[in-house]
Amino acid sequence: MKIRRCAVVFLEPREDVAFELESLLAGGDGLRRERRWLALAPHIGEEVELDGTERELLGQLSPGQWIEADGLDVDLAPALPRLLTEGLVVADSDGDAVRAGWRERDARFREVHWHPLGATLHAFTRWEGVDAVQNSKDSRTETAVEMRQVLGAPPVEAATRTEDDARVALPRIAPNDFDRLLARRATCRNFDPSRLLPFEAFARVMQRVFAAQAEVRVSEDTVFLKKNVPSGGGLHPMECYLVVQHVEGVAPGLYHYHATDHALEPLPFRATDAAGGSEDGREGDEAIPAEPSALRRFVMDMVAQQHWFADAHVVVLLSPRFDRTFWKYRQHAKGYRVVALEGGHLSQTLYLSATEAGLGAFITGAINEKQLERAFGLDPVSQGALAICGFGWRGPVMETAELDPAGEVWAPAAPGMGPA
Numbered sequence: 001m002k003i004r005r006c007a008v009v010f011l012e013p014r015e016d017v018a019f020e021l022e023s024l025l026a027g028g029d030g031l032r033r034e035r036r037w038l039a040l041a042p043h044i045g046e047e048v049e050l051d052g053t054e055r056e057l058l059g060q061l062s063p064g065q066w067i068e069a070d071g072l073d074v075d076l077a078p079a080l081p082r083l084l085t086e087g088l089v090v091a092d093s094d095g096d097a098v099r100a101g102w103r104e105r106d107a108r109f110r111e112v113h114w115h116p117l118g119a120t121l122h123a124f125t126r127w128e129g130v131d132a133v134q135n136s137k138d139s140r141t142e143t144a145v146e147m148r149q150v151l152g153a154p155p156v157e158a159a160t161r162t163e164d165d166a167r168v169a170l171p172r173i174a175p176n177d178f179d180r181l182l183a184r185r186a187t188c189r190n191f192d193p194s195r196l197l198p199f200e201a202f203a204r205v206m207q208r209v210f211a212a213q214a215e216v217r218v219s220e221d222t223v224f225l226k227k228n229v230p231s232g233g234g235l236h237p238m239e240c241y242l243v244v245q246h247v248e249g250v251a252p253g254l255y256h257y258h259a260t261d262h263a264l265e266p267l268p269f270r271a272t273d274a275a276g277g278s279e280d281g282r283e284g285d286e287a288i289p290a291e292p293s294a295l296r297r298f299v300m301d302m303v304a305q306q307h308w309f310a311d312a313h314v315v316v317l318l319s320p321r322f323d324r325t326f327w328k329y330r331q332h333a334k335g336y337r338v339v340a341l342e343g344g345h346l347s348q349t350l351y352l353s354a355t356e357a358g359l360g361a362f363i364t365g366a367i368n369e370k371q372l373e374r375a376f377g378l379d380p381v382s383q384g385a386l387a388i389c390g391f392g393w394r395g396p397v398m399e400t401a402e403l404d405p406a407g408e409v410w411a412p413a414a415p416g417m418g419p420a
């Protein structure tokens, strides 16, 4: 059997700190500090704790060159079975299904051409089952006033580099329609699920934000799309997955949006996905159209329990196909950043398109990526869950705060009394 190290792994000397009464009673600082070595390999996506022998063996193996396992140093050889089982070392041939699975996954990871740091950042910042609302309650940072109390003052709101009189004043230009549109954009946290979104309004927003507007065909298998947003390398890696909840003529459920056909591709929705899923996440009863309350629970899980987004008529998962961008930007230091920036372009275009249509829109980065990957059948090595957006009708009452200090969206004197 020949072996080699997995493509990418970083080792972290982690310190965990916990309260310990004995330490306090003994005159110490009341804290127990423990250090351990963790292997962070992006194709695994879970931390693996290592002992000294395992670290040493891992450090001796090449990620490129296969060697005979029989030739390992006798002191290090005992560490091999666990490293193979955990996926940190791969074998060229082995009947064991777990090891074969890792070999395949490591091979797929190599094909995607991730930059090692980008891959590791992405893999280890994915959430599962996080309740962001409870977290901010627990840390007493739910409101701006609480944040000030708990966190102290933030860095200044606008940076200053010169004295006032050294600044070159720019004229304030009278607003035109575009400025008025920009001014009406505000993150919507109050959707009205009782009002269906017309099919045409839905289709128009999708067309403006996510559809291919034209294409350049280099050869039969190499096509570049033109969209209404810029994209690193013109590769437009971002796929758009939808949870349609309240749209006229569209069955509630999960969809993939086809960017060149401007069409919806229905996907199975399984209640187990909403509940956190089974091992492989693909078991359970399919329901099409999906049961609305199960779908809403799934959306709540998607947005880490931010209930103010759960009633959006359309919820959009921005899901990059990293392999498309990294086809050009191979192991590129800027590759991951370029993909993430594209999420911002799409989100702003969505906000403005929705605003122009009299709708509200939002984006959130507080998402449970692992549940999303399972529910939409995404391979985390090559595809991701980057952010969630949504759009729909604003409700008549501001139950959750929106940032509208100039009263562009809500009547200025009476927040909570409904849109202006």
Ligand SMILES: Cc1cc2nc3c(=O)[nH]c(=O)nc-3n(C[C@H](O)[C@H](O)[C@H](O)COP(=O)(O)O)c2cc1C
Binding pocket: 185, 186, 187, 188, 189, 306, 363, 364, 365, 366, 402, 403, 404
């Ligand atoms: C990348 C990104 C992530 C965001 N995540 C959240 C979020 O998790 N929850 C939320 O309520 N708003 C979220 N927002 C919205 C911001 O809170 C909002 O843009 C900000 O308060 C300014 O308000 P405005 O968009 O109405 O101007 C996010 C915005 C961006 C750009």
